[in-house]
Amino acid sequence: MSYQNILEEIEDNILTISIDRPKKLNALNRETIQELHEAFKEARTNDEVKVVIITGTGEKAFVAGADISEFADYSPKEGKKLAADGQEKLFNYVANFPKPVIAAVNGFALGGGLELAMAAHFRIASENAKMGLPEVSLGVIPGYGGTQRLPQLVGKGRAMELIMTAGMVDANQALQYGLINHVVELEKLTEFTEAMAKKIMKNSMIAIGAAIKAINANYEDGVNGFDTEINEFGRSFGTDDFKEGTSAFLNKRKANFPGK
Structure with a gap:
């Protein structure tokens, strides 16, 4: 553009x-x-x-x-x-x-x-x-x-x-x-x-996006940042990035996050 x-x-x-x-x-x-x-x-x-x-x-x-x-x-x-x-x-x-x-x-x-x-x-x-x-x-x-x-x-x-x-x-x-x-x-x-x-960018961009949301929640009136953190933490377990990150850690290799 x-x-x-x-x-x-x-x-x-x-x-x-x-x-x-x-x-x-x-x-x-x-x-x-x-x-x-x-x-x-x-x-x-x-x-x-x-x-x-x-x-x-x-x-x-x-x-x-x-x-x-x-x-x-x-x-x-x-x-x-x-x-x-x-x-x-x-x-x-x-x-x-x-x-x-x-x-x-x-x-x-x-x-x-x-x-x-x-x-x-x-x-x-x-x-x-x-x-x-x-x-x-x-x-x-x-x-x-x-x-x-x-x-x-x-x-x-x-x-x-x-x-x-x-x-x-x-x-x-x-x-x-x-x-x-x-x-x-x-x-x-x-x-x-x-x-x-x-x-x-070496880290999970999906997780980083969730962290941004959780951190910002602490500064929003009427929003419980801890609840947002808990929800985003739980949601992370359903991502391909979580599967890749944990697999790489357990197998002692560098993670290659798909961003999903």
């Missing part, structure tokens, strides 16, 4: 989606959010895709926020719809994606950019990365899940401070806070992230 604002590349079962709006520092507008939704929707049913890496083109920015020019004159009703549509189409969609999603954060990840990175299942950042939610400096709050996912990752107190001050943290601070998993040199970001994706 052809896109105006994103680039796609599939290699070795890894889909890399790059947001490509360099003149806007890869800022998210409605069209880009829709294109990202379409790309993830297509990846969901593409058997060739096992892991998704999301990043930004260039060295300056992953995503330097939302495109403010699009909503500067919105009414409260329009603002609410903007947040609801964006969360449904992209941010929650990515967070609950059944295949692993890794954010490779190169440069600025601000506002909607950090919210997109936080929606990914985990984050790897380059040394020049800077992250923050500066929305209150514009008289608004994070609207794409930032007030919910940031506390989950860094704790309530740090999230309150970061949001209230509209401040930024560098990659090392973000690592210390638990906001990201690894910091690497910019020129090694792609290589490191792809190596992580390949390490993941």
Whole structure:
């Protein structure tokens, strides 16, 4: 599929989606959010895709926020719809994606950019990365899940401070806070992230999808994550991957998971 604002590349079962709006520092507008939704929707049913890496083109920015020019004159009703549509189409969609999603954060990840990175299942950042939610400096709050996912990752107190001050943290601070998993040199970001994706793909992708569902259940209101874990654990026993994994272990050989 052809896109105006994103680039796609599939290699070795890894889909890399790059947001490509360099003149806007890869800022998210409605069209880009829709294109990202379409790309993830297509990846969901593409058997060739096992892991998704999301990043930004260039060295300056992953995503330097939302495109403010699009909503500067919105009414409260329009603002609410903007947040609801964006969360449904992209941010929650990515967070609950059944295949692993890794954010490779190169440069600025601000506002909607950090919210997109936080929606990914985990984050790897380059040394020049800077992250923050500066929305209150514009008289608004994070609207794409930032007030919910940031506390989950860094704790309530740090999230309150970061949001209230509209401040930024560098990659090392973000690592210390638990906001990201690894910091690497910019020129090694792609290589490191792809190596992580390949390490993941050695395991059962069916089981990984079930684990994503179970982990996410812990953060859903009214859902007992332990019940979800028990159900997914039981369901695993009916998969070909379980038969292959246990057989390989018992016979002291490397598993070759069929993904079923």
